[in-house]
Amino acid sequence: MTRVLVAGLGLIGGSLALNLTSHTDHTLLGYDHDPKTLQYAKAKGLVHETYTDFETAVQKAEVVILSCPVSVTCQLIEDLNTITLTKDVLVTDVSSVKQSVLKQAEQLTNPQVHFVGGHPMAGSHKRGVEAAKEHLFENAIYVLTKTKSVTETDVLRLEELLASTKAKFIELDGEEHDEMTSVISHFPHLIASSLVHQAEKWQEKHPTIPTLAAGGFRDITRIASSNPQMWQDILFQNKTVIKRLLKDWIEEMKQLYHMLDSDESDAMHSYLDQAKKYRDGLDRKGRGALMSFYDVYVDIFDQPGALKKVVTLLAEAEISIKNIEILEVREGITGVLRLSFVSKDDQLMSHRLLIQHGYETMLED
Numbered sequence: 264m265t266r267v268l269v270a271g272l273g274l275i276g277g278s279l280a281l282n283l284t285s286h287t288d289h290t291l292l293g294y295d296h297d298p299k300t301l302q303y304a305k306a307k308g309l310v311h312e313t314y315t316d317f318e319t320a321v322q323k324a325e326v327v328i329l330s331c332p333v334s335v336t337c338q339l340i341e342d343l344n345t346i347t348l349t350k351d352v353l354v355t356d357v358s359s360v361k362q363s364v365l366k367q368a369e370q371l372t373n374p375q376v377h378f379v380g381g382h383p384m385a386g387s388h389k390r391g392v393e394a395a396k397e398h399l400f401e402n403a404i405y406v407l408t409k410t411k412s413v414t415e416t417d418v419l420r421l422e423e424l425l426a427s428t429k430a431k432f433i434e435l436d437g438e439e440h441d442e443m444t445s446v447i448s449h450f451p452h453l454i455a456s457s458l459v460h461q462a463e464k465w466q467e468k469h470p471t472i473p474t475l476a477a478g479g480f481r482d483i484t485r486i487a488s489s490n491p492q493m494w495q496d497i498l499f500q501n502k503t504v505i506k507r508l509l510k511d512w513i514e515e516m517k518q519l520y521h522m523l524d525s526d527e528s529d530a531m532h533s534y535l536d537q538a539k540k541y542r543d544g545l546d547r548k549g550r551g552a553l554m555s556f557y558d559v560y561v562d563i564f565d566q567p568g569a570l571k572k573v574v575t576l577l578a579e580a581e582i583s584i585k586n587i588e589i590l591e592v593r594e595g596i597t598g599v600l601r602l603s604f605v606s607k608d609d610q611l612m613s614h615r616l617l618i619q620h621g622y623e624t625m626l627e628d
């Protein structure tokens with residue numbers, strides 16, 4: 264039984280706290296600057312004890328999970344130096360950016376603090392404790408980054424402590440992490456926001472643009488609906504890498520402009536074809552950027568209850584669906600449902616069951 268402090272009980276901190284209170288006998292301590300968040304977390308059983316003072320809370324903990332915005336997390340790491348500790352404390356964070364956090368952690372002078380950087384690579388567009396979900400990290404990649412002062416034992420202890428999240432741990436260094444997450448998460452966020460701005464500008468000329476904004480536009484801009492404060496923080500904390508990607512991107516857009524301007528249709532075809540091949544490959548098992556699932560595609564008609572029928576059929580067979588996505592449903596015509604399963608067995612069982620019940624399905628292998 265360990266005393267675990269979660270500092271910052273928002274979406275991510277709240278989800279970790281909820282997971283640990285639901286599945287372990289650890290004592291969960293919560294710290295946040297927002298009293299309403301603390302009240303909610305206590306009332307809903309996410310934490311056992313709440314604190315409004317970071318120092319007091321840290322002194323009562325054996326493990327500390329820093330889950331505030333990245334810049335606040337850096338400040339809290341600095342604050343750890345001036346806190347008098349009577350025993351060793353294992354400290355980790357959940358920040359989407361690692362180099363700035365690790366730089367701060369490497370400057371820790373308190374020998375009792377053992378810092379292992381962390382980043383659970385799952386989330387949502389929601390924010391705050393009320394959006395916390397106990398199973399948020401199931402099957403998600405959870406990046407761990409070592410600092411000079413930590414041992415393999417510290418890393419293993421952290422993995423053990425977080426085992427109930429069912430996340431998949433991998434170790435990366437800060438630079439690798441920040442470059443990769445920029446490419447697959449931070450930079451796409453910037454581009455999604457810019458596409459939304461473009462649509463908004465053109466709406467002045469064409470007021471019906473929102474009515475036309477269909478599947479593709481919605482898919483590619485979904486992430487622009489996330490927490491702006493958090494993303495502002497991430498973009499500035501990782502600005503060196505993002506500026507590099509932005510420069511390359513601007514050059515690439517210039518090349519595309521040139522292809523169109525000089526009617527280089529073959530070059531454009533190769534550009535699109537190469538992108539399609541790489542994108543198709545990402546969905547193959549083991550190559551998914553964040554998670555690997557086993558998918559079944561089901562044709563459904565856009566009728567009331569169509570989704571419920573499919574879900575009920577699988578629930579009655581006790582098959583657990585990890586994710587459901589509705590692709591391209593337009594009124595009155597066939598749409599496609601993507602059902603994702605954690606295991607190959609569940610995928611095959613669902614496929615068989617759906618076919619037996621007359622559904623047209625496609626299996627992704």
Ligand SMILES: NC(=O)C1=CN([C@@H]2O[C@H](COP(=O)(O)OP(=O)(O)OC[C@H]3O[C@@H](n4cnc5c(N)ncnc54)[C@H](O)[C@@H]3O)[C@@H](O)[C@H]2O)C=CC1
Pocket residue numbers: 270271272273274275276294295296297300330331332333335336357358359360382383384385386387388389390391392490493497
């Ligand atoms: N939202 C997401 O999808 C993901 C976020 N992360 C990382 O997790 C961290 C937290 O993000 P979320 O939970 O989404 O944000 P959130 O906005 O839901 O929660 C942040 C919490 O920190 C508290 N807080 C803010 N400033 C504070 C301060 N000065 N002192 C004490 N408490 C303070 C807030 O009251 C709030 O409860 C960020 O570093 C983010 O990069 C990591 C993976 C996914």
Ligand SMILES: O=C(O)C(=O)Cc1ccc(O)cc1
Pocket residue numbers: 358359383384385386387388448486
């Ligand atoms: O919802 C999505 O697509 C996300 O990208 C969630 C997310 C946001 C920030 C992270 O550091 C990790 C995951």
